[in-house]
Amino acid sequence: xxxxxxxxxxxxxxxxxxxxxxxxxxxxxxxxxxxxxxxxxxxxxxxxxxxxxxxxxxxxxxxxxxxxxxxxxxxxxxxxxxxxxxxxxxxxxxxxxxxxxxxxxxxxxxxxxxxxxxxxxxxxxxxxxxxxxxxxxxxxxxxxxxxxxxxxxxxxxxxxxxxxxxxxxxxxxxxxxxxxxxxxxxxxxxxxxxxxxxxxxxxxxxxxxxxxxxxxxxxxxxxxxxxxxxxxxxxxxxxxxxxxxxxxxxxxxxxxxxxxxxxxxxxxxxxxxxxxxxxxxxxxxxxxxxxxxxxxxxxxxxxxxxxxxxxxxxxxxxxxxxxxxxxxxxxxxxxxxxxxxxxxxxxxxx
Amino acid sequence: xxxxxxxxxxxxxxxxxxxxxxxxxxxxxxxxxxxxxxxxxxxxxxxxxxxxxxxxxxxxxxxxxxxxxxxxxxxxxxxxxxxxxxxxxxxxxxxxxxxxxxxxxxxxxxxxxxxxxxxxxxxxxxxxxxxxxxxxxxxxxxxxxxxxxxxxxxxxxxxxxxxxxxxxxxxxxxxxxxxxxxxxxxxxxxxxxxxxxxxxxxxxxxxxxxxxxxxxxxxxxxxxxxxxxxxxxxxxxxxxxxxxxxxxxxxxxxxxxxxxxxxxxxxxxxxxxxxxxxxxxxxxxxxxxxxxxxxxxxxxxxxxxxxxxxxxxxxxxxxxxxxxxxxxxxxxxxxxxxxxxxxxxxxxxx
Numbered sequence: 203x204x205x206x207x208x209x210x211x212x213x214x215x216x217x218x219x220x221x222x223x224x225x226x227x228x229x230x231x232x233x234x235x236x237x238x239x240x241x242x243x244x245x246x247x248x249x250x251x252x253x254x255x256x257x258x259x260x261x262x263x264x265x266x267x268x269x270x271x272x273x274x275x276x277x278x279x280x281x282x283x284x285x286x287x288x289x290x291x292x293x294x295x296x297x298x299x300x301x302x303x304x305x306x307x308x309x310x311x312x313x314x315x316x317x318x319x320x321x322x323x324x325x326x327x328x329x330x331x332x333x334x335x336x337x338x339x340x341x342x343x344x345x346x347x348x349x350x351x352x353x354x355x356x357x358x359x360x361x362x363x364x365x366x367x368x369x370x371x372x373x374x375x376x377x378x379x380x381x382x383x384x385x386x387x388x389x390x391x392x393x394x395x396x397x398x399x400x401x402x403x404x405x406x407x408x409x410x411x412x413x414x415x416x417x418x419x420x421x422x423x424x425x426x427x428x429x430x431x432x433x434x435x436x437x438x439x440x441x442x443x444x445x446x447x448x449x450x451x452x453x454x455x456x457x458x459x460x461x462x463x464x465x466x467x468x469x470x471x472x473x474x475x476x477x478x479x480x481x482x483x484x485x486x487x488x489x490x491x492x493x494x495x496x497x498x499x500x501x502x503x504x505x506x507x508x509x510x511x512x513x514x515x516x517x518x519x520x521x522x523x524x525x526x527x528x529x530x531x532x533x534x535x536x537x538x539x540x541x542x543x544x545x546x547x548x549x550x551x552x
Numbered sequence: 553x554x555x556x557x558x559x560x561x562x563x564x565x566x567x568x569x570x571x572x573x574x575x576x577x578x579x580x581x582x583x584x585x586x587x588x589x590x591x592x593x594x595x596x597x598x599x600x601x602x603x604x605x606x607x608x609x610x611x612x613x614x615x616x617x618x619x620x621x622x623x624x625x626x627x628x629x630x631x632x633x634x635x636x637x638x639x640x641x642x643x644x645x646x647x648x649x650x651x652x653x654x655x656x657x658x659x660x661x662x663x664x665x666x667x668x669x670x671x672x673x674x675x676x677x678x679x680x681x682x683x684x685x686x687x688x689x690x691x692x693x694x695x696x697x698x699x700x701x702x703x704x705x706x707x708x709x710x711x712x713x714x715x716x717x718x719x720x721x722x723x724x725x726x727x728x729x730x731x732x733x734x735x736x737x738x739x740x741x742x743x744x745x746x747x748x749x750x751x752x753x754x755x756x757x758x759x760x761x762x763x764x765x766x767x768x769x770x771x772x773x774x775x776x777x778x779x780x781x782x783x784x785x786x787x788x789x790x791x792x793x794x795x796x797x798x799x800x801x802x803x804x805x806x807x808x809x810x811x812x813x814x815x816x817x818x819x820x821x822x823x824x825x826x827x828x829x830x831x832x833x834x835x836x837x838x839x840x841x842x843x844x845x846x847x848x849x850x851x852x853x854x855x856x857x858x859x860x861x862x863x864x865x866x867x868x869x870x871x872x873x874x875x876x877x878x879x880x881x882x883x884x885x886x887x888x889x890x891x892x893x894x895x896x897x898x899x900x901x902x
Contacts, residue, residue, distance in 0.1 A: 333683025
């Protein structure tokens with residue numbers, strides 16, 4: 203079906219004839235994120251996990267404030283210029299976002315997509331821009347190692363041994379400001395980054411029950427969404443410079459690669475994962491890799507956009523994944539549903 | 553600014569030249585909801601809080617399944633006909649929605665708007681329909697007295713005395729299916745209900761810290777959003793047959809009325825609140841009234857839509873309110889931010 207402002211290529215994918223411009227971005231990380239391979243692509247690195255606040259939860263909100271302020275500054279915009287802010291986080295009742303954003307006075311739609319939230323926010327933001335409902339829209343999310351541990355894994359005795367499949371919740375946040383393409387150029391590179399397609403994920407649950415192995419729980423969702431994207435856009439993995447999942451980690455990443463291999467599709471060297479990219483697996487030993495909404499958000503709003511803006515990458519699929527569990531669902535013997543929301547980006551002349 | 557598919561009337565309000573048709577709806581309630589004044593406007597009343605499940609959380613997911621199935625049946629649609637489902641709930645990590653919806657395989661964007669979720673879902677759904685990105689979109693949410701008590705108020709010793717300002721979390725769910733207006737008529741009435749405007753709320757926090765008085769915490773947000781709606785649409789309260797907030801309860805409702813009175817605006821008899829409408833304040837004694845996402849969702853997807861479809865009401869503002877707190881934020885001494893998302897509805901010929 204041809205829609206007014208988009209071409210629905212299939213059940214899940216919409217192509218935007220008027221792609222959404224990523225006008226500006228900002229990210230922030232904690233100490234460990236600043237010791238990883240992407241150090242140079244962080245705007246700010248915290249010395250500890252508190253960012254000047256007294257509790258970890260307030261620290262997480264503070265990270266959201268800082269990335270939003272910085273992205274606004276870079277875009278030369280004020281909060282009142284934004285039509286919408288789309289945000290969410292992992293905390294119970296998403297307090298990272300509601301307390302982080304309350305002082306800005308921007309019309310706000312709260313999202314919950316677990317670690318897929320950056321993908322969900324970019325997707326809905328691109329649709330709001332593409333549909334002509336907004337000139338400017340901020341998309342942001344965060345996670346914090348200590349708030350996530352407190353919430354998902356309390357009580358945590360010192361000396362607990364983590365499973366080899368466990369991932370490390372990143373202390374990080376990222377924000378992107380989307381705009382209608384108007385020829386404005388707020389960066390010093392030759393290229394701009396645009397969102398050209400979105401693929402909305404379905405909830406996929408293959409029965410994994412091990413909350414210390416979320417990569418395996420999310421892998422079927424990543425496979426489902428990427429598969430839908432390739433099928434509906436009638437394109438092949440080799441046509442993209444990078445296919446970047448959110449935070450599958452080492453194990454989940456391998457599972458997705460295997461799933462595609464069984465279909466006769468090799469994802470190749472360009473298939474990578476923010477959870478693997480964020481930390482140095484040898485020196486930092488985060489076990490299976492990074493996770494948390496802030497993992498993919500900080501990698502996207504730093505390294506990934508930089509590569510697109512420099513024109514090093516021309517076409518990229520960004521597909522963050524989320525595990526839709528809670529401690530209650532785990533206690534009640536439930537399996538872990540996963541979801542993956544993808545956006546397709548291209549680098550184009552400013 | 554005139555957008556492609558909407559007229560942005562101001563900072564927060566968009567008028568949709570192609571209004572979204574509410575094709576079908578369904579609701580469900582628990583025993584107490586079925587003993588209230590709106591009994592005849594429930595599609596299904598549970599005998600207990602379990603709906604055939606073994607835990608309250610699974611019961612809440614079951615309510616979401618039932619309302620979605622029923623709304624699909626009424627619209628003569630299958631799950632695979634839906635382009636999007638927009639849903640959320642109050643549970644930690646929104647497991648009411650993710651577990652309720654996982655078997656349907658519908659592209660899913662998870663929302664968190666606390667008790668404003670029905671308004672948020674209808675707003676985003678109307679924009680996706682109005683923007684031409686979807687033919688059909690389901691909007692749903694739920695709440696459950698026992699899951700909310702377990703989560704927000706544990707431990708709960710028997711015999712605890714509730715504050716007079718406390719509200720009662722409704723055990724209820726509601727689902728609406730939005731569609732592009734195509735002339736289809738899936739109800740037996742002479743009129744259809746359409747969403748003509750959306751007003752996106754801002755987070756408003758006036759420093760209320762009493763978690764047993766959420767009506768007062770949410771009232772400033774309701775005032776802010778309704779005020780924006782009237783200002784930006786250049787209309788007056790008396791032009792609407794009903795102005796219905798979500799779940800402010802007795803106290804919050806009075807506060808909003810007072811705020812408007814100070815501005816010289818009398819909201820009049822047509823100003824009402826789902827939290828007050830759902831229960832009989834004398835016979836049922838729910839203290840300040842009902843609350844929870846399912847309160848406004850079940851009143852909207854029952855009584856309110858019925859009055860519009862019958863043409864008894866022609867123009868209605870539906871403005872659910874949410875309190876964006878968590879037990880953690882309360883323990884840490886934080887105040888309670890509120891939000892209110894409004895949609896404007898009209899009754900029109902089928």
